[in-house]
Amino acid sequence: MESALTARDRVGVQDFVLLENFTSEAAFIENLRKRFKENLIYTYIGSVLVSVNPYKELEIYTKQNMERYRGVSFYEVSPHLYAIADNSYRSLRTERKDQCILISGESGAGKTEATKKILQYYAVTCPASQQVETVKDRLLQSNPVLEAFGNAKTLRNDNSSRFGKYMDVQFDYRGAPVGGHILNYLLEKSRVVHQNHGERNFHIFYQLLEGGEEDLLRRLGLEKNPQQYHYLVKGHCARVSSINDKNEWKIMRRALSVISFNDSEDLLSIVASVLHLGNVQFAADEQGNAQVTTENQIKYLARLLAVDGSVLRDALIHKKIIAKGEELVSPLNLEQAAYARDALAKAIYGRTFSWLVNKVNKSLAYKASDPLTTVLGLLDIYGFEVFQHNSFEQFCINYCNEKLQQLFIELTLKSEQEEYESEGIAWEPVQYFNNKIICDLVEEKFKGIISILDEECLRPGDATDMTFLEKLEETVKNHPHFLTHKLADQKTRKSLGREEFRLSHYAGDVTYSVAGFLDKNNDLLFRNLKETMCNSENPIINQCFDRTELTDKKRPETAATQFKNSLSKLMEILMSKEPSYIRCMKPNDAKQADRFDEVLIRHQVKYLGLMENLRVRRAGFAYRRKYEVFLQRYKSLCPETWPTWDGRPYDGVAVLVKHLGYKPEEYKMGRTKIFIRFPKTLFATEDALEVRKQSLGEALTLAVDFCLKSTKMQATWRGFYRRKKFLTMKRSGMRDTEREMFPQQLPQFIKGFIYRNHPRCPENEYFLDYIRFSFLMNLKRNLPKNVLDKSWPTPPPSLCEASQLLRRLCMQNMVWTYCKRISPEWKQQLEQKVIASEIFKGKKDNYPQSVPRLFINTRLGEFLEKVQQEFYIVLSL
Numbered sequence: 001m002e003s004a005l006t007a008r009d010r011v012g013v014q015d016f017v018l019l020e021n022f023t024s025e026a027a028f029i030e031n032l033r034k035r036f037k038e039n040l041i042y043t044y045i046g047s048v049l050v051s052v053n054p055y056k057e058l059e060i061y062t063k064q065n066m067e068r069y070r071g072v073s074f075y076e077v078s079p080h081l082y083a084i085a086d087n088s089y090r091s092l093r094t095e096r097k098d099q100c101i102l103i104s105g106e107s108g109a110g111k112t113e114a115t116k117k118i119l120q121y122y123a124v125t126c127p128a129s130q131q132v133e134t135v136k137d138r139l140l141q142s143n144p145v146l147e148a149f150g151n152a153k154t155l156r157n158d159n160s161s162r163f164g165k166y167m168d169v170q171f172d173y174r175g176a177p178v179g180g181h182i183l184n185y186l187l188e189k190s191r192v193v194h195q196n197h198g199e200r201n202f203h204i205f206y207q208l209l210e211g212g213e214e215d216l217l218r219r220l221g222l223e224k225n226p227q228q229y230h231y232l233v234k235g236h237c238a239r240v241s242s243i244n245d246k247n248e249w250k251i252m253r254r255a256l257s258v259i260s261f262n263d264s265e266d267l268l269s270i271v272a273s274v275l276h277l278g279n280v281q282f283a284a285d286e287q288g289n290a291q292v293t294t295e296n297q298i299k300y301l302a303r304l305l306a307v308d309g310s311v312l313r314d315a316l317i318h319k320k321i322i323a324k325g326e327e328l329v330s331p332l333n334l335e336q337a338a339y340a341r342d343a344l345a346k347a348i349y350g351r352t353f354s355w356l357v358n359k360v361n362k363s364l365a366y367k368a369s370d371p372l373t374t375v376l377g378l379l380d381i382y383g384f385e386v387f388q389h390n391s392f393e394q395f396c397i398n399y400c401n402e403k404l405q406q407l408f409i410e411l412t413l414k415s416e417q418e419e420y421e422s423e424g425i426a427w428e429p430v431q432y433f434n435n436k437i438i439c440d441l442v443e444e445k446f447k448g449i450i451s452i453l454d455e456e457c458l459r460p461g462d463a464t465d466m467t468f469l470e471k472l473e474e475t476v477k478n479h480p481h482f483l484t485h486k487l488a489d490q491k492t493r494k495s496l497g498r499e500e501f502r503l504s505h506y507a508g509d510v511t512y513s514v515a516g517f518l519d520k521n522n523d524l525l526f527r528n529l530k531e532t533m534c535n536s537e538n539p540i541i542n543q544c545f546d547r548t549e550l551t552d553k554k555r556p557e558t559a560a561t562q563f564k565n566s567l568s569k570l571m572e573i574l575m576s577k578e579p580s581y582i583r584c585m586k587p588n589d590a591k592q593a594d595r596f597d598e599v600l601i602r603h604q605v606k607y608l609g610l611m612e613n614l615r616v617r618r619a620g621f622a623y624r625r626k627y628e629v630f631l632q633r634y635k636s637l638c639p640e641t642w643p644t645w646d647g648r649p650y651d652g653v654a655v656l657v658k659h660l661g662y663k664p665e666e667y668k669m670g671r672t673k674i675f676i677r678f679p680k681t682l683f684a685t686e687d688a689l690e691v692r693k694q695s696l697g698e699a700l701t702l703a704v705d706f707c708l709k710s711t712k713m714q715a716t717w718r719g720f721y722r723r724k725k726f727l728t729m730k731r732s733g734m735r736d737t738e739r740e741m742f743p744q745q746l747p748q749f750i751k752g753f754i755y756r757n758h759p760r761c762p763e764n765e766y767f768l769d770y771i772r773f774s775f776l777m778n779l780k781r782n783l784p785k786n787v788l789d790k791s792w793p794t795p796p797p798s799l800c801e802a803s804q805l806l807r808r809l810c811m812q813n814m815v816w817t818y819c820k821r822i823s824p825e826w827k828q829q830l831e832q833k834v835i836a837s838e839i840f841k842g843k844k845d846n847y848p849q850s851v852p853r854l855f856i857n858t859r860l861g862e863f864l865e866k867v868q869q870e871f872y873i874v875l876s877l
């Protein structure tokens with residue numbers, strides 16, 4: 001936020017809590033729009049990150065940018081995914097508490113991209129080793145595989161995830177990623193057999209046809225042309241310019257090999273079998289019973305699924321029921337046979353997808369039993385969905401969002417409340433809409449919608465979608481969040497069909513059509529088809545269809561109940577972790593860059609509950625900071641606290657705010673933090689700091705110039721160099737030419753570095769604190785145990801002391817780490833020069849890590865010590 005304060009006028013506020021008019025939706029949207037126009041797609045609401053999909057590549061995901069966010073205090077840098085990622089990672093490391101990042105938003109808002117970018121951030125910035133590299137690769141490579149099988153082109157997103165995903169990344173005691181685990185939720189199986197106009201089936205089908213080698217396609221009995229397959233023509237959308245199936249196929253195949261996948265031929269046989277299944281056709285005989293007319297398909301299916309062809313043919317046109325221990329087989333009519341075929345296709349695909357997730361999990365599993373691992377979870381799950389026609393899937397998805405909202409409100413309010421309590425600050429708890437009432441309406445035992453739906457699915461007799469609706473009307477008719485055509489008053493009735501019900505969700509009203517609810521909830525596969533699959537010799541099918549299903553007397557769980565149970569487990573997982581939130585939004589429906597559709601944004605602000613979120617965050621105070629941090633930033637504004645304050649930070653802040661003329665109603669002093677009620681108080685302080693910094697900046701310029709030019713320093717440098725030259729040369733075995741290179745090169749680097757980060761340079765806003773912070777962090781990390789005991793957890797109070805400590809310990813290597821953190825390019829440039837030199841003959845392998853490092857360290861160490869001594873006042877600005 002501190003960096004946000006400086007940039008506030010140009011680009012709106014970087015944190016919505018600083019909006020003066022925080023209850024105004026228009027002001028909220030205007031702030032988003034202003035920032036979006038400047039390609040500033042991230043904005044905070046406190047610690048929640050709001051992201052607007054730019055629909056274009058921005059230069060904000062580079063390695064340099066990752067370094068910028070690494071180990072840096074959340075508030076010091078501009079809002080970014082990396083700040084959230086880094087903050088969670090640091091809490092994980094320092095507090096050893098499991099974390100989770102919840103990413104939500106509607107389809108196409110950028111959830112999956114955000115998840116991938118966070119994973120990449122960890123892959124680049126976390127400690128590495130050979131084993132860790134393998135895990136990182138697998139974590140990253142699991143994506144193309146799961147996307148091929150679980151993503152599809154929809155009207156809203158060309159690469160839409162059609163399942164919910166929760167991914168745990170496990171870190172060892174060093175903070176290196178060592179394993180992972182994925183949980184998947186509610187794959188949209190209906191897409192296998194049907195797609196809306198303009199949409200496609202799952203990517204894998206097109207990838208296989210487009211990219212599969214001829215030999216492979218021949219073995220699978222497939223033709224290259226997607227138009228040949230009934231399951232691929234429903235959406236009339238085989239080719240899409242933004243999707244390169246051939247390329248994606250290659251990426252997917254490579255990814256399969258990284259996650260040690262040896263059964264790809266069996267897997268692809270299953271994919272092909274679904275396509276063949278879609279082409280199985282029926283004709284009615286004289287009695288109206290269905291007969292298979294496409295023998296060829298049965299032949300392929302028998303081979304690919306490794307089942308008996310005639311048994312499969314029979315199973316597709318008959319229904320077997322076991323009643324009172326007796327088997328009853330009855331023929332199916334055309335409609336029933338088509339239903340059975342599609343149910344089989346969905347079951348095969350859905351179960352294979354779950355099998356695939358398991359397979360990925362096996363490859364990601366961390367085998368060592370290590371009690372010190374910590375976990376960071378990433379939840380990339382569907383946001384609220386409101387279409388013109390909402391069906392069973394939207395009902396489940398919106399129910400999931402109700403649960404997540406409940407968790408969010410509970411945790412956010414809880415943490416706000418806890419903070420005020422622990423700080424001893426009086427606070428009126430904020431009133432908010434508790435959506436428990438809606439969650440109960442959906443999930444309550446016996447009386448909830450899911451229970452009533454299950455009851456209809458499982459009861460004997462002729463249950464239909466309409467009888468389900470009637471039961472609903474009977475049971476929950478008085479519920480304030482439930483409405484049907486029959487229950488509505490005359491005015492509202494017009495907007496409701498007879499087969500519809502409406503739920504007043506926390507985010508708004510959604511009308512659902514009951515058509516298909518029973519079928520989808522039952523997810524029924526006839527027994528004889530199940531038996532046939534259980535006898536399959538395809539090892540994957542064999543694992544997907546377990547024989548115990550046939551003997552199990554218990555009725556299988558319905559789809560809604562399965563979903564409800566898995567959500568309840570998910571809530572438990574999330575509750576046990578410390579959450580961070582990313583709220584994604586899409587700026588327009590046309591997937592276009594630089595287009596900000598205000599109506600669409602307003603809709604999302606509402607459905608993501610952002611105004612409510614801001615209201616809760618602003619209910620008390622707009623800004624709060626630890627006394628140390630506040631004093632550090634603003635101490636130069638008061639003669640008594642500048643340049644150093646020797647007393648308690650609490651007293652220092654008290655003196656400072658008195659000097660600044662804060663009125664009592666503008667702030668409160670807690671136990672460890674100051675709380676400022678209004679943004680304007682903070683802005684005024686910030687403006688004063690700006691003025692002050694300018695004069696200090698000029699002083700610093702002079703000082704830096706003086707230092708760099710001073711003969712004293714050059715003499716020290718030369719003296720130091722001479723003293724160490726002989727020794728270093730001996731150790732490193734360097735020749736004359738190499739020796740000469742460093743003293744000339746190094747000051748240049750340093751000079752450039754100092755100037756680049758000089759207060760007049762626009763980037764310098766965060767720099768000085770960054771130096772301090774990383775210096776202390778390194779100190780903490782690198783100090784030997786016995787020293788740590790004495791000086792830690794209380795960090796050295798000033799840089800000057802830290803610097804003395806450093807000198808006393810002669811920890812030159814630490815200085816090296818310090819330099820490396822600030823500017824990785826230094827290290828690279830210097831090392832490359834050394835590697836390229838004659839001694840190491842251009843080969844990295846010949847390059848002994850320790851020798852040139854020592855050589856470089858001594859120089860940088862000496863120099864930095866000088867800088868720290870001379871500029872400690874400025875550095876602790």
Ligand SMILES: Nc1ncnc2c1ncn2[C@@H]1O[C@H](COP(=O)(O)OP(=O)(O)OP(=O)(O)O)[C@@H](O)[C@H]1O
Nearest residue numbers: 053055056107108109110111112113157159160161
């Ligand atoms: N940060 C970003 N920078 C550039 N483009 C982006 C970014 N985020 C998203 N996009 C673009 O938007 C598209 C949709 O994003 P993404 O697939 O992450 O959405 P989603 O929220 O996961 O959608 P769904 O729920 O349908 O899976 C991406 O394919 C990409 O083209």
